[in-house]
Amino acid sequence: MATAICNPTVPLRFSSPPAATTALAMNLRAPSRNLVFRQQTRRKTRFRLSPETGCGFPVRKLAVSCQVVVITENEFSEQVLKSESPVLVEFIANWCGPCRLIAPIVDWASQEYKDRLKVVKIDHDSNPKLIEEYKVYGLPALILFKNGKEVPESRREGAMTKVKLKEYLDALLESVAAA
Structure with a gap:
């Protein structure tokens, strides 16, 4: 025993x-x-x-900050696929720790790149069709869309630092502008 x-x-x-x-x-x-x-x-x-x-x-309630527009499946086509400018979509969930960690950095990016990039968030739990369609397996997930299509090799999953996000966005926007 x-x-x-x-x-x-x-x-x-x-x-x-x-x-x-x-x-x-x-x-x-x-x-x-x-x-x-x-x-x-x-x-x-x-x-x-x-x-x-x-x-x-x-007893602590931590929610994902919402300075960036949170959209639903119904608004996805209009806000993302029909957008003139590139759109960075962040898939999030309120229960996701890394989502809360990266939220201020994504809010910063939306302000920093507001003239070159549109940033939106999609709640994982409320939008299962989009999660299935774009095969989002990890949270937070970042995907860049341009002209109604996902930019190849733009998908990133998990939290990242502000420096890494800046490098990621600069490289993507450079490649999108060249194409």
Whole structure:
């Protein structure tokens, strides 16, 4: 039988082989972890109980910022495919951490390149047809459209820094202008 060695400042350790450890860890609620949890709630963050699991989680609502226009499937044709200028489409979701991370950078890009580029966002959960049509597998996803078509090799997935986004957009806009 595996025994747990608990200390409030040290993660749980087990004195058994790994196979038994995972089974035990799933069913174990260490009193020391609860003590640390209560201490953290007093000092740092307010917690509430989840109705589904009964576990505490931080009460913080982080949403994707919306300085860039968020469009739907109905507006996609008009806003993106029929646009005169190149359009950078960012596929996002409110539950996506990297989407929240890159949101200010994309907002900056929309202001920086506003005379050469149009930037729009599409919510992943609300627009399943577009997600399926353009095969968006990772979030956030950036795709550049020009003359109603996806620019070849313009697709990027995941968060990136401001410098990388600038390099990416400069290279794309240069290649689109040359074509």
